Amino acid sequence: MTISFEADSNVRRNSRLILGASIVLAIIFVINAVISGYLLRRNTMEDRADQLATLTLILAEHTSQIIFSANTVLKSIDDVVVVAKIDNEKSYREFASNKKQFELLEEKTKSNPILDVTTFVGDDGKVLNFSRSYPAPEINLADRDYFIYLKDHNSPDTFYSVPVRNKGNGKWMFYLARRVNGKHNEFLGLILVGVSVEVFSTLYERIGENLGNGSSITLYRGDKTLLTRWPFADDLIGKVNTNTLIEQSLAEGENSNGVIFTDSTGFTRQNTAPVPRVISYRRVTDFPFIVGAVVPETLYLSKWYKNGSGGLVASALSILVLFIGTYFLLTTYRRNAENEYHAHHDVLTKLPNRTLFSDRLSNAIAACKRNQEALAILFIDLDNLKTINDIHGHTAGDLVLTEVSARMRQCLRDSDTVARIGGDEFVVLLPGVGTEETAVMLAEKIRTALILPIDLGGSAITTSASIGVALYPAHGLNDADLMNSADVAMYEAKSSGRNAIKVYGKDLVANIFRDIS
Numbered sequence: 251m252t253i254s255f256e257a258d259s260n261v262r263r264n265s266r267l268i269l270g271a272s273i274v275l276a277i278i279f280v281i282n283a284v285i286s287g288y289l290l291r292r293n294t295m296e297d298r299a300d301q302l303a304t305l306t307l308i309l310a311e312h313t314s315q316i317i318f319s320a321n322t323v324l325k326s327i328d329d330v331v332v333v334a335k336i337d338n339e340k341s342y343r344e345f346a347s348n349k350k351q352f353e354l355l356e357e358k359t360k361s362n363p364i365l366d367v368t369t370f371v372g373d374d375g376k377v378l379n380f381s382r383s384y385p386a387p388e389i390n391l392a393d394r395d396y397f398i399y400l401k402d403h404n405s406p407d408t409f410y411s412v413p414v415r416n417k418g419n420g421k422w423m424f425y426l427a428r429r430v431n432g433k434h435n436e437f438l439g440l441i442l443v444g445v446s447v448e449v450f451s452t453l454y455e456r457i458g459e460n461l462g463n464g465s466s467i468t469l470y471r472g473d474k475t476l477l478t479r480w481p482f483a484d485d486l487i488g489k490v491n492t493n494t495l496i497e498q499s500l501a502e503g504e505n506s507n508g509v510i511f512t513d514s515t516g517f518t519r520q521n522t523a524p525v526p527r528v529i530s531y532r533r534v535t536d537f538p539f540i541v542g543a544v545v546p547e548t549l550y551l552s553k554w555y556k557n558g559s560g561g562l563v564a565s566a567l568s569i570l571v572l573f574i575g576t577y578f579l580l581t582t583y584r585r586n587a588e589n590e591y592h593a594h595h596d597v598l599t600k601l602p603n604r605t606l607f608s609d610r611l612s613n614a615i616a617a618c619k620r621n622q623e624a625l626a627i628l629f630i631d632l633d634n635l636k637t638i639n640d641i642h643g644h645t646a647g648d649l650v651l652t653e654v655s656a657r658m659r660q661c662l663r664d665s666d667t668v669a670r671i672g673g674d675e676f677v678v679l680l681p682g683v684g685t686e687e688t689a690v691m692l693a694e695k696i697r698t699a700l701i702l703p704i705d706l707g708g709s710a711i712t713t714s715a716s717i718g719v720a721l722y723p724a725h726g727l728n729d730a731d732l733m734n735s736a737d738v739a740m741y742e743a744k745s746s747g748r749n750a751i752k753v754y755g756k757d758l759v760a761n762i763f764r765d766i767s
């Protein structure tokens with residue numbers, strides 16, 4: 251194991267932590283954006299559903315008031331007939347064809363802007379009198395649904411017709427009709443009040459333009475016969491809409507606001523793409539009519555799309571800023587780590603340098619002082635490196651330095667420090683070594699490891715080391731004294747002939763081992 255690997259692995263681990271934290275933050279941003287987007291969408295949908303429900307409520311109320319008003323006129327004309335106490339078909343025909351009744355119809359129609367026409371019809375379907383002109387032109391309404399129905403049904407209720415085109419101006423209208431009975435409840439004819447669908451479609455147009463393209467507003471008779479709609483579609487007026495979504499919305503409305511969301515394509519007209527829609531239908535209070543509004547999701551959620559895309563851009567920017575920040579943080583951290591590493595390590599051997607060693611030695615001495623323990627240092631100087639350089643070249647010398655560094659590390663524990671403090675000078679700090687014997691034993695382990703041949707890519711070189719041993723507190727109470735003692739011991743070992751070990755103030759120990767080696 252080398253020092254450089256330790257340092258690199260620390261930096262790599264911390265870099266991974268920084269990167270991991272950034273990724274976690276980015277994921278939190280994304281989750282936050284998704285949750286916020288979802289909540290915003292839900293709130294927007296709820297708000298818009300309430301708005302749509304309110305819109306159909308207002309439309310239903312508007313319809314109710316118009317129909318009520320038309321009905322009131324119809325009943326008031328009926329009252330005039332009742333008061334006249336008409337017995338039979340003949341007297342009814344005379345009464346209804348009278349100019350006085352024309353004036354009545356004209357006045358009733360003019361006084362109420364929602365009415366297009368009011369009419370007396372005979373038992374054969376012939377128009378007897380109507381508000382537009384007097385005398386009435388030859389028109390027969392015997393084929394109209396209200397005539398067919400009321401002729402055969404003795405009902406006092408108002409009949410609401412399907413929409414028909416006005417035979418005069420071609421406009422779509424529908425009629426409110428009441429049956430006129432004779433003395434014995436026989437069918438004498440009808441009273442009609444005509445309402446142009448424009449009364450509704452003008453308002454729908456204004457609202458529809460606010461809702462936006464793709465939306466629609468509709469008015470149906472109770473049996474889902476279309477009376478009018480926005481956008482206006484001539485071909486659909488009078489047709490029965492069989493789509494079950496109307497029923498679903500109406501059923502839903504019994505418990506909630508009646509708004510339903512659907513992907514159904516059932517509402518799409520020819521040539522329009524199927525899109526998710528939100529729909530709301532309502533029955534008109536007291537009258538057999540249904541109003542509805544349909545809005546495509548794109549419009550419905552347009553605010554959400556706008557806010558959502560803003561949020562998305564903000565999140566994307568945050569993530570971008572986060573990663574740019576992380577990149578700069580990592581670069582700075584790596585550069586600092588590298589500077590820090592180089593300030594404390596030898597470039598060639600990757601071992602701690604003098605600065606780092608001094609630091610560790612001071613700390614180790616302080617710890618020993620506290621715990622009243624001993625430690626040892628070895629001062630190691632390679633023998634004859636100059637000769638190796640001179641003979642084999644500086645590169646070979648570098649290789650020798652690198653190799654002996656690795657061998658020294660292999661001889662020691664991770665807790666020991668090997669430092670290169672000069673050209674061919676190394677020191678070893680043995681914090682856990684309290685006795686001279688152990689220190690000498692380790693010095694010998696190193697000495698013998700270093701004398702093994704070093705492969706130079708074909709040729710082999712041998713080197714050796716002179717080692718001085720000093721112990722705290724015996725040979726120095728501070729780092730300088732201790733280093734000095736070890737240096738002195740090393741010098742003596744070298745003077746003795748090199749490849750030797752000397753404990754400060756003791757006899758040369760290397761002689762013993764040299765014999766063995």
Ligand SMILES: Nc1nc2c(ncn2[C@@H]2O[C@H](COP(=O)(O)OP(=O)(O)OP(=O)(O)O)[C@@H](O)[C@H]2O)c(=O)[nH]1
Nearest residue numbers: 631632633634635636637639644645647648673674
């Ligand atoms: N290749 C190489 N040589 C170096 C490096 N640092 C120092 N040296 C050389 O190592 C030699 C150290 O010289 P000395 O310690 O005086 O002498 P020596 O040859 O080791 O002999 P003794 O120490 O007396 O046994 C010098 O020639 C330096 O140029 C280095 O990083 N690489």
